Amino acid sequence: MGRSPCCEKAHTNKGAWTKEEDDRLIAYIRAHGEGCWRSLPKAAGLLRCGKSCRLRWINYLRPDLKRGNFTEEEDELIIKLHSLLGNKWSLIAARLPGRTDNEIKNYWNTHIRRKLLNRGIDPMTHRPINEPQPEVKTISFATASVEKEEEKAVVTSSNGFSGKERCPDLNLELRISPPYQHQNQPHDHQILKTGGRNFTTSTTTLCFSCSLGILNSEECSCSNGTSSSSSSTGYDFLGLESGVLDYRSLEMK
Protein backbone atom coordinates (compact mmCIF):
# COMPACT_ATOMS: atom_id res chain seq x y z
CA MET A 1 0.00 0.00 0.00
CA GLY A 2 1.54 3.26 -1.08
CA ARG A 3 1.47 6.49 0.78
CA SER A 4 -1.21 8.97 0.02
CA PRO A 5 0.09 12.16 -1.53
CA CYS A 6 0.80 14.95 0.92
CA CYS A 7 -1.61 17.18 -0.97
CA GLU A 8 -3.77 17.40 -4.02
CA LYS A 9 -1.16 17.77 -6.71
CA ALA A 10 -3.57 18.42 -9.55
CA HIS A 11 -4.37 21.90 -8.32
CA THR A 12 -1.06 23.10 -6.93
CA ASN A 13 1.51 25.42 -8.36
CA LYS A 14 5.05 24.24 -8.77
CA GLY A 15 8.34 25.93 -9.43
CA ALA A 16 9.60 29.28 -8.26
CA TRP A 17 7.57 31.23 -5.77
CA THR A 18 6.17 34.59 -6.77
CA LYS A 19 6.35 37.71 -4.65
CA GLU A 20 2.62 37.52 -4.11
CA GLU A 21 2.82 33.95 -2.85
CA ASP A 22 5.63 34.88 -0.50
CA ASP A 23 3.61 37.79 0.84
CA ARG A 24 0.59 35.61 1.41
CA LEU A 25 2.62 33.01 3.25
CA ILE A 26 4.40 35.58 5.40
CA ALA A 27 1.15 37.34 6.24
CA TYR A 28 -0.56 34.11 7.19
CA ILE A 29 2.24 32.89 9.42
CA ARG A 30 2.56 36.30 11.06
CA ALA A 31 -1.13 36.18 11.85
CA HIS A 32 -1.48 32.54 12.84
CA GLY A 33 2.01 31.25 13.47
CA GLU A 34 3.52 28.07 12.14
CA GLY A 35 1.02 25.32 12.52
CA CYS A 36 -0.53 22.64 10.41
CA TRP A 37 1.29 22.82 7.11
CA ARG A 38 -1.20 20.56 5.42
CA SER A 39 -4.08 22.93 5.96
CA LEU A 40 -2.04 26.11 5.67
CA PRO A 41 -2.10 26.51 1.88
CA LYS A 42 -5.86 26.48 1.72
CA ALA A 43 -6.23 28.75 4.72
CA ALA A 44 -3.68 31.17 3.30
CA GLY A 45 -5.17 31.08 -0.17
CA LEU A 46 -2.14 29.48 -1.73
CA LEU A 47 -2.19 26.91 -4.49
CA ARG A 48 0.80 25.15 -3.04
CA CYS A 49 1.57 21.89 -1.34
CA GLY A 50 1.95 22.17 2.43
CA LYS A 51 5.43 20.80 2.21
CA SER A 52 6.33 23.43 -0.31
CA CYS A 53 5.05 26.15 2.02
CA ARG A 54 7.03 24.77 4.91
CA LEU A 55 10.20 24.60 2.85
CA ARG A 56 9.75 28.10 1.52
CA TRP A 57 9.18 29.50 4.98
CA ILE A 58 12.00 27.62 6.69
CA ASN A 59 14.59 28.16 4.01
CA TYR A 60 13.87 31.66 2.72
CA LEU A 61 11.16 33.59 4.46
CA ARG A 62 11.89 33.15 8.15
CA PRO A 63 12.86 36.53 9.60
CA ASP A 64 15.81 35.17 11.54
CA LEU A 65 17.67 33.92 8.50
CA LYS A 66 21.13 35.22 7.84
CA ARG A 67 21.48 35.67 4.12
CA GLY A 68 24.70 36.34 2.31
CA ASN A 69 28.09 34.76 1.96
CA PHE A 70 29.47 32.29 4.43
CA THR A 71 32.36 33.55 6.49
CA GLU A 72 35.68 31.74 6.75
CA GLU A 73 34.76 30.82 10.33
CA GLU A 74 31.48 29.33 9.18
CA ASP A 75 33.33 27.39 6.48
CA GLU A 76 35.67 25.83 8.97
CA LEU A 77 32.89 25.08 11.41
CA ILE A 78 30.89 23.34 8.72
CA ILE A 79 33.89 21.24 7.77
CA LYS A 80 34.50 20.30 11.36
CA LEU A 81 30.88 19.46 12.00
CA HIS A 82 30.67 17.46 8.79
CA SER A 83 33.73 15.47 9.79
CA LEU A 84 31.92 14.61 12.96
CA LEU A 85 28.32 14.27 11.84
CA GLY A 86 28.48 13.42 8.16
CA ASN A 87 25.63 14.57 5.96
CA LYS A 88 23.40 15.40 8.88
CA TRP A 89 22.65 18.82 7.48
CA SER A 90 19.94 19.64 9.95
CA LEU A 91 22.26 18.93 12.87
CA ILE A 92 24.97 21.01 11.26
CA ALA A 93 22.52 23.82 10.58
CA ALA A 94 21.44 23.76 14.20
CA ARG A 95 24.96 24.85 15.10
CA LEU A 96 24.99 27.72 12.65
CA PRO A 97 22.45 30.34 13.68
CA GLY A 98 20.60 31.85 10.77
CA ARG A 99 21.65 29.15 8.33
CA THR A 100 19.40 26.43 6.99
CA ASP A 101 20.15 22.83 6.26
CA ASN A 102 19.35 23.33 2.60
CA GLU A 103 21.65 26.31 2.38
CA ILE A 104 24.50 24.48 4.06
CA LYS A 105 23.95 21.40 1.92
CA ASN A 106 24.11 23.47 -1.25
CA TYR A 107 27.12 25.37 -0.01
CA TRP A 108 28.88 22.15 0.85
CA ASN A 109 28.25 20.63 -2.55
CA THR A 110 29.28 23.71 -4.50
CA HIS A 111 32.10 25.23 -2.44
CA ILE A 112 33.44 23.22 0.43
CA ARG A 113 33.74 19.93 -1.40
CA ARG A 114 35.99 21.58 -3.94
CA LYS A 115 37.88 23.41 -1.24
CA LEU A 116 38.68 20.16 0.53
CA LEU A 117 39.63 18.43 -2.69
CA ASN A 118 42.04 21.27 -3.39
CA ARG A 119 43.54 20.66 0.01
CA GLY A 120 43.95 17.01 -0.88
CA ILE A 121 41.28 15.92 1.56
CA ASP A 122 38.52 13.53 0.69
CA PRO A 123 35.32 15.44 1.52
CA MET A 124 33.51 12.31 2.50
CA THR A 125 36.04 10.72 4.80
CA HIS A 126 37.94 13.90 5.74
CA ARG A 127 41.13 11.98 5.26
CA PRO A 128 43.93 12.73 2.84
CA ILE A 129 43.21 11.46 -0.64
CA ASN A 130 45.12 8.31 -1.56
CA GLU A 131 45.81 7.51 2.04
CA PRO A 132 45.22 3.79 2.58
CA GLN A 133 42.22 3.11 4.77
CA PRO A 134 43.42 2.18 8.23
CA GLU A 135 42.37 -1.07 9.75
CA VAL A 136 39.55 -0.27 12.09
CA LYS A 137 38.87 -2.07 15.28
CA THR A 138 35.47 -1.73 16.75
CA ILE A 139 34.86 0.24 19.85
CA SER A 140 31.22 0.12 20.76
CA PHE A 141 29.74 2.96 22.73
CA ALA A 142 26.43 1.25 23.04
CA THR A 143 25.54 -0.86 25.97
CA ALA A 144 22.55 -2.73 24.74
CA SER A 145 20.77 -4.14 21.78
CA VAL A 146 23.85 -5.16 19.88
CA GLU A 147 21.99 -6.96 17.17
CA LYS A 148 19.81 -3.99 16.44
CA GLU A 149 22.80 -1.75 16.25
CA GLU A 150 24.43 -4.11 13.79
CA GLU A 151 21.39 -3.80 11.62
CA LYS A 152 21.68 -0.05 11.86
CA ALA A 153 25.31 -0.25 10.88
CA VAL A 154 24.36 -1.72 7.55
CA VAL A 155 22.18 1.15 6.55
CA THR A 156 23.03 4.09 8.73
CA SER A 157 26.32 5.35 7.45
CA SER A 158 26.06 8.76 5.90
CA ASN A 159 29.59 8.97 4.63
CA GLY A 160 29.74 6.09 2.24
CA PHE A 161 30.78 3.50 4.71
CA SER A 162 29.05 0.21 4.65
CA GLY A 163 29.64 -1.03 8.14
CA LYS A 164 28.39 -4.56 7.83
CA GLU A 165 30.39 -5.22 4.74
CA ARG A 166 33.67 -4.00 6.09
CA CYS A 167 33.29 -4.36 9.81
CA PRO A 168 30.76 -7.02 10.72
CA ASP A 169 30.74 -6.07 14.36
CA LEU A 170 30.58 -2.41 13.63
CA ASN A 171 28.53 -0.16 15.82
CA LEU A 172 27.80 3.18 14.27
CA GLU A 173 26.11 4.70 17.24
CA LEU A 174 28.06 7.67 18.41
CA ARG A 175 27.73 9.30 21.73
CA ILE A 176 30.00 12.10 22.63
CA SER A 177 30.73 12.51 26.27
CA PRO A 178 32.78 15.01 28.18
CA PRO A 179 36.40 14.43 27.27
CA TYR A 180 38.17 11.48 28.72
CA GLN A 181 41.66 12.24 29.88
CA HIS A 182 44.31 10.11 28.25
CA GLN A 183 47.91 10.92 28.81
CA ASN A 184 49.49 8.90 26.04
CA GLN A 185 47.83 10.51 23.07
CA PRO A 186 50.03 12.96 21.24
CA HIS A 187 48.64 16.46 21.25
CA ASP A 188 46.09 15.26 23.78
CA HIS A 189 44.18 13.70 20.93
CA GLN A 190 41.49 11.22 21.55
CA ILE A 191 40.42 9.13 18.64
CA LEU A 192 36.90 7.86 18.71
CA LYS A 193 36.72 5.08 16.20
CA THR A 194 33.20 4.61 15.12
CA GLY A 195 31.58 3.71 11.87
CA GLY A 196 34.91 3.04 10.28
CA ARG A 197 35.94 6.60 10.94
CA ASN A 198 38.06 8.44 13.36
CA PHE A 199 36.45 11.22 15.28
CA THR A 200 38.86 13.33 17.14
CA THR A 201 37.97 15.23 20.22
CA SER A 202 40.27 16.89 22.59
CA THR A 203 40.88 17.79 26.14
CA THR A 204 42.58 20.90 24.88
CA THR A 205 42.66 22.72 21.61
CA LEU A 206 43.36 21.25 18.21
CA CYS A 207 44.40 22.67 14.93
CA PHE A 208 42.25 22.02 11.92
CA SER A 209 44.23 19.10 10.57
CA CYS A 210 44.31 17.44 13.94
CA SER A 211 40.58 17.88 14.37
CA LEU A 212 40.18 15.86 11.21
CA GLY A 213 42.27 13.08 12.61
CA ILE A 214 45.34 13.89 10.56
CA LEU A 215 47.93 13.32 13.17
CA ASN A 216 51.42 14.64 12.71
CA SER A 217 50.29 16.58 9.72
CA GLU A 218 52.65 19.17 8.40
CA GLU A 219 49.79 21.60 8.72
CA CYS A 220 49.44 20.83 12.38
CA SER A 221 49.49 23.96 14.44
CA CYS A 222 48.81 22.50 17.82
CA SER A 223 52.07 23.80 19.20
CA ASN A 224 53.30 20.24 19.67
CA GLY A 225 50.69 19.51 22.22
CA THR A 226 51.63 22.34 24.45
CA SER A 227 48.56 24.39 23.82
CA SER A 228 46.03 24.40 26.55
CA SER A 229 43.41 26.84 25.48
CA SER A 230 41.90 28.27 22.38
CA SER A 231 43.17 31.64 23.32
CA SER A 232 46.69 30.49 22.75
CA THR A 233 46.04 29.16 19.27
CA GLY A 234 42.90 30.93 18.27
CA TYR A 235 41.33 27.60 17.59
CA ASP A 236 38.15 26.52 19.25
CA PHE A 237 37.36 23.00 18.17
CA LEU A 238 33.67 22.69 17.33
CA GLY A 239 33.06 25.90 19.15
CA LEU A 240 33.19 24.20 22.49
CA GLU A 241 34.50 27.23 24.21
CA SER A 242 32.58 29.78 22.24
CA GLY A 243 29.35 28.03 23.05
CA VAL A 244 28.49 27.35 19.45
CA LEU A 245 28.44 23.66 20.09
CA ASP A 246 27.51 21.88 23.25
CA TYR A 247 29.12 18.58 22.48
CA ARG A 248 27.50 16.94 25.44
CA SER A 249 24.18 17.22 23.69
CA LEU A 250 25.33 15.65 20.47
CA GLU A 251 24.20 12.19 19.66
CA MET A 252 24.27 10.44 16.34
CA LYS A 253 22.48 7.20 15.74
Add this chain to the structure above:
DNA sequence: AAAAAGCACAACCGCCTAGAC
Protein backbone atom coordinates in the same frame (compact mmCIF):
# COMPACT_ATOMS: atom_id res chain seq x y z
C1' DA B 1 28.44 37.83 -30.56
C1' DA B 2 26.88 33.28 -29.95
C1' DA B 3 27.12 28.74 -28.17
C1' DA B 4 28.70 25.62 -24.77
C1' DA B 5 30.07 24.52 -20.30
C1' DG B 6 30.15 25.30 -15.58
C1' DC B 7 28.23 27.03 -11.42
C1' DA B 8 24.91 28.25 -7.81
C1' DC B 9 20.93 27.55 -5.52
C1' DA B 10 15.83 27.08 -5.17
C1' DA B 11 12.65 23.59 -5.21
C1' DC B 12 10.92 18.95 -5.53
C1' DC B 13 10.78 13.95 -4.46
C1' DG B 14 10.64 10.06 -1.79
C1' DC B 15 11.78 7.93 2.46
C1' DC B 16 11.79 7.82 7.51
C1' DT B 17 9.99 8.62 12.08
C1' DA B 18 7.12 10.05 15.88
C1' DG B 19 2.76 10.47 17.48
C1' DA B 20 -2.21 9.89 17.28
C1' DC B 21 -5.77 6.75 16.98
Add this chain to the structure above:
DNA sequence: TGTCTAGGCGGTTGTGCTTTT
Protein backbone atom coordinates in the same frame (compact mmCIF):
# COMPACT_ATOMS: atom_id res chain seq x y z
C1' DT C 1 -0.12 -3.65 18.59
C1' DG C 2 -0.75 -2.15 14.10
C1' DT C 3 -2.02 1.48 10.86
C1' DC C 4 -2.10 6.02 9.23
C1' DT C 5 -0.52 10.70 8.72
C1' DA C 6 2.09 15.08 9.21
C1' DG C 7 6.34 16.74 9.60
C1' DG C 8 11.13 16.43 8.81
C1' DC C 9 15.20 15.11 6.36
C1' DG C 10 18.69 14.15 2.73
C1' DG C 11 19.33 13.37 -2.13
C1' DT C 12 18.48 14.95 -6.55
C1' DT C 13 16.83 17.83 -10.25
C1' DG C 14 15.69 22.08 -12.76
C1' DT C 15 16.76 26.50 -14.08
C1' DG C 16 18.85 30.88 -14.42
C1' DC C 17 23.21 33.19 -14.36
C1' DT C 18 28.14 33.56 -15.35
C1' DT C 19 32.28 32.31 -17.54
C1' DT C 20 34.82 30.30 -21.19
C1' DT C 21 35.68 29.07 -25.90
